[in-house]
Every structure is written in C-alpha cells, then in structure tokens.
Amino acid sequence: MTESRHTMSAQDPSERIKNFREVMCGYDEETAVSEAKRCLRCKARPCMEGCPVGVEIPAFLGLIAERKFEEAYEVIHRTNALPAVCGRVCPQERQCEGKCVRGKLGAPVAIGALERFAADYHMAHSAVPAVKTAAGRRVAVVGSGPAGLSCAGELARRGYSVTVFEALHLAGGVLVYGIPEFRLPKPIVLREIAELEAQGVEFVTDTVVGKTVTVEELFGDGYEAVFLGTGAGLPKFMQIPGENARGVFSANEYLTRINLMKAYEEDAETPVFRAKHVIVVGGGNVAMDAARCARRLGAEVTVVYRRTEEELPARKEEVLHAKEEGIAFRFLLGPKEVLTENNEVRGLLCTEMQLGEPDASGRRRPIPTGNTVSLEADCIIPALGTSPNPLLARTTAGLVFGPHGEIAADETGKTDLEGVYAGGDAVTGSATVILAMGAGRAAARAIDGYLKNK
Numbered sequence: 001m002t003e004s005r006h007t008m009s010a011q012d013p014s015e016r017i018k019n020f021r022e023v024m025c026g027y028d029e030e031t032a033v034s035e036a037k038r039c040l041r042c043k044a045r046p047c048m049e050g051c052p053v054g055v056e057i058p059a060f061l062g063l064i065a066e067r068k069f070e071e072a073y074e075v076i077h078r079t080n081a082l083p084a085v086c087g088r089v090c091p092q093e094r095q096c097e098g099k100c101v102r103g104k105l106g107a108p109v110a111i112g113a114l115e116r117f118a119a120d121y122h123m124a125h126s127a128v129p130a131v132k133t134a135a136g137r138r139v140a141v142v143g144s145g146p147a148g149l150s151c152a153g154e155l156a157r158r159g160y161s162v163t164v165f166e167a168l169h170l171a172g173g174v175l176v177y178g179i180p181e182f183r184l185p186k187p188i189v190l191r192e193i194a195e196l197e198a199q200g201v202e203f204v205t206d207t208v209v210g211k212t213v214t215v216e217e218l219f220g221d222g223y224e225a226v227f228l229g230t231g232a233g234l235p236k237f238m239q240i241p242g243e244n245a246r247g248v249f250s251a252n253e254y255l256t257r258i259n260l261m262k263a264y265e266e267d268a269e270t271p272v273f274r275a276k277h278v279i280v281v282g283g284g285n286v287a288m289d290a291a292r293c294a295r296r297l298g299a300e301v302t303v304v305y306r307r308t309e310e311e312l313p314a315r316k317e318e319v320l321h322a323k324e325e326g327i328a329f330r331f332l333l334g335p336k337e338v339l340t341e342n343n344e345v346r347g348l349l350c351t352e353m354q355l356g357e358p359d360a361s362g363r364r365r366p367i368p369t370g371n372t373v374s375l376e377a378d379c380i381i382p383a384l385g386t387s388p389n390p391l392l393a394r395t396t397a398g399l400v401f402g403p404h405g406e407i408a409a410d411e412t413g414k415t416d417l418e419g420v421y422a423g424g425d426a427v428t429g430s431a432t433v434i435l436a437m438g439a440g441r442a443a444a445r446a447i448d449g450y451l452k453n454k
Contacts, residue, residue: 005109009024076119097109128194142228145172148227150437156201174425242339243338292322334366
C-alpha cells in the first residue's frame, strides 16, 4: 500500500492565465485505484462525520480500489445529487479529508479527487437516461442552486413530483453564475441537472418567485409543500466614499457577466470592463474567483485583505493557485476611500491595520493604526459577502426572517409558515456548496415526513 498521496496534475500557470479551461486535470484510472487503496477502512468511519450529505466514503473508495468505478458512483449518488460538482468545489480539507485518520500521520486520502474521478467516469461511460414522468405528490422547489438541486433530487428519489423554479434563464444557481469555468466547467453542471431531469424533476426558468408567482399561488396551483433555496445573492459593499464611481463592480456582477454571460469571449453580447489594474477587496473563495478571472482578462491583480494570510477564509488551494498565476496579496489593509478622477476609478486609499483580540468569528479583530497607503487601480471589485434578497420578505405573509434578511428555519428547514421549508444560503447567509446541499437534503426528508403525516 502506497503511503504518499497522489497529486493531481494541473495546467501550467503561464498557460492557464490565458484561458478559462479547467485548471485541475483529474486522476486517470491507475492513479485513482492507487489512491483509493490508501484508505484504511476505519470501522469508526470519521470521514463520514465530516460530510454534510453523508456520503458512504469508505464504501465508494473500496469500490474504486476494486476497479468498480460505476458502482462507486452509485454509492456516492445515493446521498449526493451532484458528485461531479462536489468533487471539484467542496472544501474537503475542512470536512471529510480533515477527519481522515491517515491524515494524522501524513496526507489524508484524496477523497474529493476520487469523488470527482467516479463522477467523471460515470459521465464518460454512460448516457443520460430517458426522462421519466413523475406522478407523485407535487412539491415546488424555489431556486436551482446547490440547496434546491439537492432537495429536488432527494424528493424525486422518494417518489415526489418536483418542479424547480429558477429566476435566471439557466438552471444551476451559483454553480453557473458564481463559480468560474476554470474551477467548475459548466457542461459538468448541465449534465448533473440532466441527471435530475431523468429522475423526473422539472425545471422552470425565468420565474421569479415573489414576483412572477408568489408562494401562496404555488399552493393554489396544487403544490403541497414548498422549499425555498433562493440563496444569498445580494452583494455587500464597502460603504466608503467613491464606491459609486465607474470601475467599481460587485463580485456578484463581475462573476455573473463572466460565468453566465461568457463576457470573456471576444464577441460577447454582454462584455465586461477589461481593466489594467484590478483590486479585489476580500479574502474568501469569491474574492479568489474574481481575482483569477480578472487575471485571465489581462489585468494585473492585487487582493486586499484586512487581516493576515493566516486568517484568509478561502481554500488554501485557491490561494496557492492565485499566487501561481501572479496575483499579489496585500494584507492588513482596509479600504478607506475609492480614489477617482472624473468619476472613474484611479486607486484605493487603504488604512493599515493591526490585529487585536478575536471577534465573534474567532479570528483576531483588525484595528486601524491611523496610517494610510494608496494603491493604483482602474477597477475595484468588493467581494465582502452577500445577504438574501428581500423580495420574499415583502411578498410572503407569515414567513419569518432574521435580522440580516435570512429566512428563519429550524435544523430540518421548517419555517413558521406551514408547508414551507428553507435551506442553504437563504437561511445561513453565504456558506459552501456542500453545506447548502446538506440543508436541502435534510429539508427533503422533513418534507417527506410532513406530507406523509398530512
């Protein structure tokens, strides 16, 4: 049994900054088998404790080790509606791999890479089944992001007739408008959605629930339960002078133009501003995505973060890739003013910070020192998090919301409005794909129980 973890090959940084093709290349069969054999088959299975959707990790790893690749995929797919997505974007280092016993004495088993391998093998060696017509009791799912897709898949598996309503023209939510092509190719997402359609899930796009149709009207149309997985797509801004200048884009708008509207293509109908010097404010995965997209559009890019590198919330892999691609980092700087000329961005005035005692997040609080520094830029992209859209709060009587606009729901997703469940970023605020999927799956189980007892 090999002891060392198998690294995954990747595009060379000097080449990948010129394209939007996927950076990581995946395992071949021999590497996948060898890596799967590193699993110790622990009886306690601590890796499963770290998986929000409860994938039977040792079981699928064992099947890969035996070269039973399709069977491995089936094991994953029993609890995870989006294996190819999760294998690419889940923070495995903080979840399943973070609890891997082998990781205590060395590198953990590459669970995420093996999940991706099994899903990619399935896609390459099997066609999407014919779409079946669902005939069970009707449930409406609002939002086709990770929470909505996971909820829909679990409900369909349990025999319900599920309709997913999506506000945009393409299903997938943040998977298609937020995560760049070089991290998550869109054909992968569309194939995962096609697999759900084959289970009988219906997708209705260009429908804004709360405007095109209300939650109350969905019940009037015959749906017996509603799941709200509307995400958190309302961007937060810096709240500093000058941020209304031309050249300031929220990370949401910037990434949506690039990912959903293909603004990086030469003949794009909805182009994006191609800047020379871009500053991205923030330190999460969205900040890394925006910075790496700007780099591929030809800009010199600097990430400004008010804490140190140790506190960066982004995945270490994403930070490493950004550095490899020539993106600069300036730590312990907080934005103070957008510098402008004729209402166009010319730079960012920042306050130098020092770290004090830990705040509510557990990270040391940044404290201004009083010193300032100016950075040159013709484009600034705040990536400071998001909050839920307030539309549902204005149009859904009886639904209770928290202080930041999040839908109030218990651990099963149950809200104060009978028959209405919610999960994902609409409840928690910005989080990860897999946590949203776990919430969607939990809500599906609760909806099943509710309807069976109704």
